[in-house]
Amino acid sequence: MVLRAARPLLSRAQTWTADALNPQLLKAQYAVRGAIPLRAGQIAEDLRKGVGSYPFDKVVFANIGNPQSLRQEPITFFRQVLSVLELSSNAGNHEHRKQIENLFPKDVVERADAYLQSGGLIGAYSDSNGIRQSREEVARYISDRDGYPASPDDIFLTAGASEGIANVLEALIANDNVGVMIPIPQYPLYSATITLCNGRAVHYYLDEENAWDMSLDELKRSIAAARNEGTDVRALAVINPGNPTGQCLSREAIENVIRFCNDEGLVLLADEVYQTNTYDATRPFFSFKSVLRSIPECSESVPLFSFHSLSKGMLGECGRRGGYMEMTNIDQSVRENLLKRASINLCASVAGQAMVGMMCQPPKPGDESYPLYNEQFTATFESLKRRAQKLSDAFNSMPGVSCIPPTGAMYLFPRIELSSTAQDAAAKKGLAPDAWSCSSRRDWCCVVPGSGFGQREGTFHFRCTFLPPEEDIDGLVDSIRAFQEKWVATYGL
Ligand SMILES: Cc1ncc(COP(=O)(O)O)c(C=O)c1O
Known part of the structure; x- marks a missing residue:
C-alpha cells in the first residue's frame, strides 16, 4: 500500500512563516555571519565554479575568528590523542591496542588512556559537567x-x-x-x-x-x-x-x-x-x-x-x-x-x-611530544604577532583610517572616516554607513561593519581579523588601501 501525505497537513506547514516565529529570534542579530559574509560566500562559490566575472580570483575571509579555516596548522599532539580515542576499541582487543602503541608516541597513548579511564569514551555521553x-x-x-x-x-x-x-x-x-x-x-x-x-x-x-x-x-x-x-x-x-x-x-x-x-x-x-x-x-x-x-x-x-x-x-x-x-x-x-x-x-x-x-595540560619539557608541540605553538604565536603589527601599521598609513594596535586577541577594529556625502549616500540605500562601506568592497577581502558590534554614535569602524595566512597579508593590505583611496577620492573625508 502506498501512503500519501494528507493535503491539509501540507498546506498548514506552508503557512508557517517568519512572522509566526518567536519575536526574540527575529530581533536577534549576529553580524559576524550576517549579510556581508553571506555575499562573500556566494562570490567565493562563483569563483570556485568559474561563474561570473570578478577582477580577482579569491576571497579572503577576515570577518570571523576561525583560524583553521584560514589554514592555521592544528597542533599535532592534540590530534594524535584524539586519534587514539577514535581508534580505541571498547572491547579492549589486545592486537588492536598493540598497533596503536606502535603508531603513536608514549605520552600520547598515556594521555588518551587517562581520558578513557575517566569516562571519556568519545562515542558515549559523559557526565553533564564533563569528564x-x-x-x-x-x-x-x-x-x-x-x-x-x-x-x-x-x-x-x-x-x-x-x-x-x-x-x-x-x-x-x-x-x-x-x-x-x-x-x-x-x-x-x-x-x-x-x-x-x-x-x-x-x-x-x-x-x-x-x-x-x-x-x-x-x-x-x-x-x-x-x-x-x-x-x-x-x-x-x-x-x-x-x-x-x-x-x-x-x-x-x-x-x-x-x-x-x-x-x-x-x-x-x-x-x-x-x-x-x-x-x-x-x-x-x-x-x-x-x-x-x-x-x-x-x-x-x-x-x-x-x-x-x-x-x-x-x-x-x-x-x-x-x-x-x-x-x-x-x-x-x-x-x-x-x-x-x-x-x-x-x-x-x-x-x-x-x-x-x-x-x-599540554606536553611539558621532557615529554616525547614536547619539542614538536613547542615548535608549532611558538610558530603560530610569532606569526600572529607579526600579522597584527603589519596590518595595524598598514591601516594607520591609509587615508581616512586609524587603528589602535592590538595587545591581544585576533582582531583589528580600525576607525574609518565617512563624510556626510558618504553617509547620505548610504542612507539612500537604507544601510548603516559602515555597512555600506563594507558591502561596497567588491574586492577579495570580507570584513564586517562596526555597527554589528556597537560603536559610539557618529563613529564608524570595521572589524578585520589578522588570521589570513602571512602570504596573503600584502595582497589584503593592497586591496584595502586601493578601496580606501578610491572611496576617499569619491566621497571626501
Ligand atoms: C569574545 C568571545 N567569546 C566567546 C566566543 C565563542 O567561542 P566558542 O567557539 O568557544 O564558543 C568568541 C568567538 O569568537 C569570542 O570572540
Missing part, C-alpha cells in the same frame, strides 16, 4: 596560572565558551526587566543572547581614545542611566582580551571592575577566551579570578563566572566546540540549576572535552 580527568586538568591549569587554588568541582566543560555564556545569561535573565551590562563594542553573542532571553542589554562604552580601556566613570554612568529607566541591573560582562577591540586590560582596570561589581551587587562574567593571545609584554593577561582573590573585601563576595575556549589561542580548534566555565563564589542552589541546564543538553562533545584538558 573528571579534563576538569582536573583545567583546575590544575587555573591554580598554576593564578597562584590560588581551583577545584574540578567548580568547572563545567561546555560546547565552546558560547554554551556556558548563553546558559549563564539565560539563568540570570529572570524577567524582561533584568539588565546585563555589556561592553560597546562587544562580541555579538552577548547582545544576541540577551535579546533571545528577552532581557535588556545595558551598554557601557570602551574608551577608544585610551586604547579601548575600561573607565570606572563610564561604568557608573551606564548603571545609573539604566536604573533611572527602571532596569534591574544584575550582571556585568567583560571580554578580556577584547573582541573586537584587541585590548588587554591592566590589573588596575580589572580591580576597578571587581570593586564596582562588589559595590553594586553584580554577578561578573569574565570572557577570557583570548587569554593566550597577548602580544605586548608590558600588557600581560591577568585573570579576573586571580585579581578577585587578591582583593580581601571582594574575594569571597563577588560571584564570578570565567570562560575559556579551544577555539582561540594557538589551537584554533573552533569546530571541536570545546570550552570551560569556572564558578567562583556561586551559591550551591545556582550550581544545581546550572547543572540541570547542562543536563538538558546531555553533555558537550566528549572529544572537545578531552581537548580542553589537553589545552590546559
Whole structure:
C-alpha cells in the first residue's frame, strides 16, 4: 500500500512563516555571519565554479575568528590523542591496542588512556559537567596560572565558551526587566543572547581614545542611566582580551571592575577566551579570578563566572566546540540549576572535552611530544604577532583610517572616516554607513561593519581579523588601501 501525505497537513506547514516565529529570534542579530559574509560566500562559490566575472580570483575571509579555516596548522599532539580515542576499541582487543602503541608516541597513548579511564569514551555521553580527568586538568591549569587554588568541582566543560555564556545569561535573565551590562563594542553573542532571553542589554562604552580601556566613570554612568529607566541591573560582562577591540586590560582596570561589581551587587562574567593571545609584554593577561582573590573585601563576595575556549589561542580548534566555565563564589542552589541546564543538553562533545584538558595540560619539557608541540605553538604565536603589527601599521598609513594596535586577541577594529556625502549616500540605500562601506568592497577581502558590534554614535569602524595566512597579508593590505583611496577620492573625508 502506498501512503500519501494528507493535503491539509501540507498546506498548514506552508503557512508557517517568519512572522509566526518567536519575536526574540527575529530581533536577534549576529553580524559576524550576517549579510556581508553571506555575499562573500556566494562570490567565493562563483569563483570556485568559474561563474561570473570578478577582477580577482579569491576571497579572503577576515570577518570571523576561525583560524583553521584560514589554514592555521592544528597542533599535532592534540590530534594524535584524539586519534587514539577514535581508534580505541571498547572491547579492549589486545592486537588492536598493540598497533596503536606502535603508531603513536608514549605520552600520547598515556594521555588518551587517562581520558578513557575517566569516562571519556568519545562515542558515549559523559557526565553533564564533563569528564573528571579534563576538569582536573583545567583546575590544575587555573591554580598554576593564578597562584590560588581551583577545584574540578567548580568547572563545567561546555560546547565552546558560547554554551556556558548563553546558559549563564539565560539563568540570570529572570524577567524582561533584568539588565546585563555589556561592553560597546562587544562580541555579538552577548547582545544576541540577551535579546533571545528577552532581557535588556545595558551598554557601557570602551574608551577608544585610551586604547579601548575600561573607565570606572563610564561604568557608573551606564548603571545609573539604566536604573533611572527602571532596569534591574544584575550582571556585568567583560571580554578580556577584547573582541573586537584587541585590548588587554591592566590589573588596575580589572580591580576597578571587581570593586564596582562588589559595590553594586553584580554577578561578573569574565570572557577570557583570548587569554593566550597577548602580544605586548608590558600588557600581560591577568585573570579576573586571580585579581578577585587578591582583593580581601571582594574575594569571597563577588560571584564570578570565567570562560575559556579551544577555539582561540594557538589551537584554533573552533569546530571541536570545546570550552570551560569556572564558578567562583556561586551559591550551591545556582550550581544545581546550572547543572540541570547542562543536563538538558546531555553533555558537550566528549572529544572537545578531552581537548580542553589537553589545552590546559599540554606536553611539558621532557615529554616525547614536547619539542614538536613547542615548535608549532611558538610558530603560530610569532606569526600572529607579526600579522597584527603589519596590518595595524598598514591601516594607520591609509587615508581616512586609524587603528589602535592590538595587545591581544585576533582582531583589528580600525576607525574609518565617512563624510556626510558618504553617509547620505548610504542612507539612500537604507544601510548603516559602515555597512555600506563594507558591502561596497567588491574586492577579495570580507570584513564586517562596526555597527554589528556597537560603536559610539557618529563613529564608524570595521572589524578585520589578522588570521589570513602571512602570504596573503600584502595582497589584503593592497586591496584595502586601493578601496580606501578610491572611496576617499569619491566621497571626501
Ligand atoms: C569574545 C568571545 N567569546 C566567546 C566566543 C565563542 O567561542 P566558542 O567557539 O568557544 O564558543 C568568541 C568567538 O569568537 C569570542 O570572540
